[in-house]
Amino acid sequence: MLTAIALSLVMMAGLFLMLWGAVGFVQDKRLFSSAPKEALDVIQPKEERFEGHMRILYEDVCREYVIVLNGELAKAREAHCRRAMRINGAK
Numbered sequence: 001m002l003t004a005i006a007l008s009l010v011m012m013a014g015l016f017l018m019l020w021g022a023v024g025f026v027q028d029k030r031l032f033s034s035a036p037k038e039a040l041d042v043i044q045p046k047e048e049r050f051e052g053h054m055r056i057l058y059e060d061v062c063r064e065y066v067i068v069l070n071g072e073l074a075k076a077r078e079a080h081c082r083r084a085m086r087i088n089g090a091k
Helices: 002-027 037-042 053-088
Strands: none
16 A cells, blocks of 8 residues: 555656656747747737636636546545455445
8 A cells, every 4th residue: 555655656756747847848948949030029929818718717627627536536435445345244
């Protein structure tokens, strides 16, 4: 049990570091310095469609994540209860 927890923490840390490195690589200005300055000036960042658009989007994504996580926890809880019943001899 402790081994599984330790390995999952190491895996999460590794994924975090890989994503962090990828974001740093993409945000590096030297990577895209060969692009013509005129092209960089033409490209404008998109504005929000309406006030609070991004907040609503983030809330929706977080809500969906919590729903999926709750379902996975419910499945794990049921499996644990079935396993405990099997070990104790109850059906």
